[in-house]
Amino acid sequence: MRAGILDAAARLLLAEGMGSFTIERVAELAGASKMTIYKWWPSKGALALDGYFTTVEATLAFPDTGDLEADLTAQLVAFVGLLTGTSAGRVIAELIGQAQTDPELAAAYRHRYSSPRRELAVERLRRSQDSGQLRHDVDLQVVVDQLWGACYHRLLLPDQPLTEQFARDLVHNLMHGLLTPP
Amino acid sequence: MRAGILDAAARLLLAEGMGSFTIERVAELAGASKMTIYKWWPSKGALALDGYFTTVEATLAFPDTGDLEADLTAQLVAFVGLLTGTSAGRVIAELIGQAQTDPELAAAYRHRYSSPRRELAVERLRRSQDSGQLRHDVDLQVVVDQLWGACYHRLLLPDQPLTEQFARDLVHNLMHGLLTPP
């Protein structure tokens, strides 16, 4: 029953987005009772998130070829591709949006998705820092916000397009700095 | 009447957040009819945004002392201060959240707030680029995402704290790059 509900939730979410995502419609689609849903998920956002990640489970493994710049670029290009090439972008944006007024969803998103991702990235960065490639005084968490956070920014506040070139620029800018070399 | 409605909207928004922000409650608070509100605002998000900026109108002028790094740091520190020191942070986060499923609000936010801000920042950056301080191959819009976008990231997905040090790190990282100098 849990599986059926999650499946129905994912189907509804991908087909119609959070705007039409309703506990009643999920229950109907899943042939389940609303009570059953309320028993297991604290909010509709939490259900949407759970349904989304259970079926989609984007794996985006983090490459480590030794060339940090290439690895980061590859990862970010893939991330941008996911956000723009599939319906994942809209769904993630709507989930994050919902999370702003749904603490349960916010917590779930953090524990389930965003924290582990940050950690993966930090680990990869730390290896380069340990090998002396990156400066030792750099707070690697900040780096994450300047790369992936920048992508989320363009996803959520789409003033400017989210392109592969954007992903490449992010890495290049941050690696080499903006200042004209002396 | 417009003024009264905007005032009521702002009061409600600051007092209870988007979760309780309802056109009916705004109408009641303002002593206005719902029809009047619908006549002037296309969605509750647009009203919330309008109410917020009409009363708060954060001005955050962009300094230009000639020292780009200092100017950016000052600006970002002030921005972080706004987001964390007042109720503006929560309100902005909830507005952006709402905008994910409210196209009217998204457009309004873009035209009214985020685009002009980007442009101000880009102009300041361009002056430094023109003067040769910044590399000429840098896309300045990307820089905006790597500074302000990173702040929004920590606002909307608060895995990591949004501190003054974070703001300083953003500028330093990006200006000088992460790579260990040869």
Add this chain to the structure above:
Amino acid sequence: MRAGILDAAARLLLAEGMGSFTIERVAELAGASKMTIYKWWPSKGALALDGYFTTVEATLAFPDTGDLEADLTAQLVAFVGLLTGTSAGRVIAELIGQAQTDPELAAAYRHRYSSPRRELAVERLRRSQDSGQLRHDVDLQVVVDQLWGACYHRLLLPDQPLTEQFARDLVHNLMHGLLTPP
């Protein structure tokens, strides 16, 4: 809209009885919103009663031919005919049943139906008492319970059948007493 709702309520009540009488179904049948119903009726029983009497409005005028015994018999025979010959019997029984746990309905039933009926009967009886036909020490309200109340008893607790003969017996017993004349 009130009229449409009352009509729908009456149709549902007569067609399916109180068991299926649901505010949601009335709303659906009437093409009305549940809120509209809740705005005007304090309970589903009150709505059922209102719907019932608005459309049925049993008039059962009280005859006064001068012959009390004949008048009472005629009235009671007609009453029994209404209770057994139409669907009114079941509906009234269910309304009274519902009223046992629905104070709003109980009050409505009393003011709207049962009190005026008692009064009509008492008036007719009083005329006979004034003319000396009935003993002056008789509490006429008690008489009502011994005639109509007895019918309700057989309606609500159907151990014994509710027949025309029963109606006739009620009047005869009470008029002449049970004791063997000396």
Add this chain to the structure above:
Amino acid sequence: MRAGILDAAARLLLAEGMGSFTIERVAELAGASKMTIYKWWPSKGALALDGYFTTVEATLAFPDTGDLEADLTAQLVAFVGLLTGTSAGRVIAELIGQAQTDPELAAAYRHRYSSPRRELAVERLRRSQDSGQLRHDVDLQVVVDQLWGACYHRLLLPDQPLTEQFARDLVHNLMHGLLTPP
């Protein structure tokens, strides 16, 4: 287990009335499973009735002193006392109310309570009829409705109060008739 369930049912019924009488709450109170209850009682009304009579078991034996009028008066006064002096009145009213839409309860009430009571009364009356005190053409079942039925009427449709005097009047009216003696 049966005993525990009946006890819980009775406690709940007396404490909160039929409005809050729920199979789930009885199960919880009794520490029993709902299945167990459904195995033994066909409806919640049947359970309520069973619980009520198992613990209360009003005995109200029927006196026979040879003086019919005194016996009937004593019995009815006691009956009215039960209905008004204890919580039995409300419970019985609610049970009869529930029975209007619960056939299982209606049947149970009839077999368990109302039929035997009628029979007791009829037997007492028949003895007086056999002894020539009562007229032979009187249908004794009708008499029951004109005495006890009248009390139920005032219980279920409380337009007029249910008093000891009422009980006395019932007997006197019916015994002696209403007509002014010639």
Add this chain to the structure above:
DNA sequence: CGATAACCGAGACGGTACGTCCCGTCTTCTC
């Protein structure tokens, strides 16, 4: 200056979804 139009408050209305409660059935696990 008085008629006439626009505007706006008030709030009713059909809807949709909410989150809760209880029904009657069922499975599971324990004693």
Add this chain to the structure above:
DNA sequence: GAGAAGACGGGACGTACCGTCTCGGTTATCG
């Protein structure tokens, strides 16, 4: 192997807002 524990689909409850829609009464403009 009976029974507690409780999950489950179903359906109604009463509430909150949505966005649309009349109503009147008050302004404010124009004849």
